[in-house]
Amino acid sequence: MFLKRISLLRENIERFDQYPFNIPSITSLEHLDLTSDVTFLVGENGSGKSTLLEAVAEKCGFNLAGGSRNNTYDVHAVHSDLGEQIRLSWMPKITNGFFMRAESFYQFATHLDDLKADGARGAYDAYGGRSLHEQSHGESFLSLFLNRFNGRAIYLLDEPEAALSPQRQLTFLRILHDLTTNEGCQFIIATHSPILLGYPDALILNFDAGQIEEIKYEMTDHYQITRYFLENRERFLKDLLEE
Numbered sequence: 001m002f003l004k005r006i007s008l009l010r011e012n013i014e015r016f017d018q019y020p021f022n023i024p025s026i027t028s029l030e031h032l033d034l035t036s037d038v039t040f041l042v043g044e045n046g047s048g049k050s051t052l053l054e055a056v057a058e059k060c061g062f063n064l065a066g067g068s069r070n071n072t073y074d075v076h077a078v079h080s081d082l083g084e085q086i087r088l089s090w091m092p093k094i095t096n097g098f099f100m101r102a103e104s105f106y107q108f109a110t111h112l113d114d115l116k117a118d119g120a121r122g123a124y125d126a127y128g129g130r131s132l133h134e135q136s137h138g139e140s141f142l143s144l145f146l147n148r149f150n151g152r153a154i155y156l157l158d159e160p161e162a163a164l165s166p167q168r169q170l171t172f173l174r175i176l177h178d179l180t181t182n183e184g185c186q187f188i189i190a191t192h193s194p195i196l197l198g199y200p201d202a203l204i205l206n207f208d209a210g211q212i213e214e215i216k217y218e219m220t221d222h223y224q225i226t227r228y229f230l231e232n233r234e235r236f237l238k239d240l241l242e243e
């Protein structure tokens with residue numbers, strides 16, 4: 001583990017009534033202690049998970065559209081205001097890593113194609129040897145995890161399950177296990193997947209209820225709603241659709 005604490009520099013913030021400081025989970029933030037190699041960020045849509053993950057990525061110097069320190073290319077999202085107002089406490093400090101956001105992965109794939117077109121011979125080496133655009137969405141995600149990710153690095157992933165079938169989500173759990181156990185990697189992952197969240201001994205931080213606090217797997221909405229749905233599908237749908 002490398003990143004131990006994320007602190008909000010509250011004394012520097014003049015106004016808490018505008019984005020991103022007006023998001024309840026951020027307004028109330030003092031600091032977060034990361035106590036596991038794998039931290040999950042969970043919460044309703046719009047609760048602030050991506051905003052925090054982006055801020056950490058900015059502070060790490062990673063490209064906010066996706067990538068590492070070495071991936072410089074222009075896209076819409078290039079700056080995080082929150083990133084300027086947080087402190088990251090490392091032990092030890094590392095600079096290797098990658099920020100992956102499902103929603104802009106297409107642009108990242110295009111960026112690699114552009115590098116290749118400009119003559120960068122090894123452009124695809126770390127991504128399975130061929131353009132990510134020539135792989136299915138899910139295949140390209142797994143190529144990234146399998147080929148690009150390795151030791152002494154921090155990986156920030158925003159909804160990595162987006163393109164993965166349930167079976168491939170299990171494959172991802174195996175990759176996560178290998179990278180944390182054998183390579184010492186650290187992960188912070190925003191997710192809505194009850195499968196990913198089941199990873200053993202992970203720290204789960206819940207963004208609902210106006211503050212960011214640890215929650216047990218079985219207490220998450222993701223677990224409870226999915227379980228209830230699967231066990232009571234007919235009644236659940238009857239209530240939902242006939243209301």
Ligand SMILES: Nc1ncnc2c1ncn2[C@@H]1O[C@H](COP(=O)(O)OP(=O)(O)OP(=O)(O)O)[C@@H](O)[C@H]1O
Binds near residue numbers: 048049
């Ligand atoms: N650039 C922006 N300007 C103003 N408000 C924004 C901006 N980006 C996001 N927001 C708002 O900030 C809040 C948190 O957004 P964020 O993307 O962090 O949520 P999230 O928890 O990652 O949601 P999801 O699960 O849907 O990805 C939302 O209410 C959103 O509308």
